[in-house]
Amino acid sequence: MPLPKIDEIRELSDQEINDRILETKKELFQLRFQKATRQLDKPHQFKHLRHRLAQLMTLERERQLKSEHTEVEK
Numbered sequence: 001m002p003l004p005k006i007d008e009i010r011e012l013s014d015q016e017i018n019d020r021i022l023e024t025k026k027e028l029f030q031l032r033f034q035k036a037t038r039q040l041d042k043p044h045q046f047k048h049l050r051h052r053l054a055q056l057m058t059l060e061r062e063r064q065l066k067s068e069h070t071e072v073e074k
Contacts, residue, residue: 004052009059017060024053 012020028049034040
């Protein structure tokens with residue numbers, strides 16, 4: 001499974017990005033729980049989920065800065 005592409009995320013709305021961030025954090029929690037109870041089958045999912053979370057949070061921050069910049073110009 002390849003790492004997720006940021007182009008897929010750029011098409012989402014702000015609300016969808018926030019929802020995906022929460023969903024990804026929950027999935028990471030579940031993986032950590034599985035790891036602690038020695039039920040984890042696919043440890044590579046940590047890398048994929050952390051990568052996706054970083055992409056989502058980066059895009060969220062870019063949009064925040066862009067909106068602040070446009071407010072300052074007005």
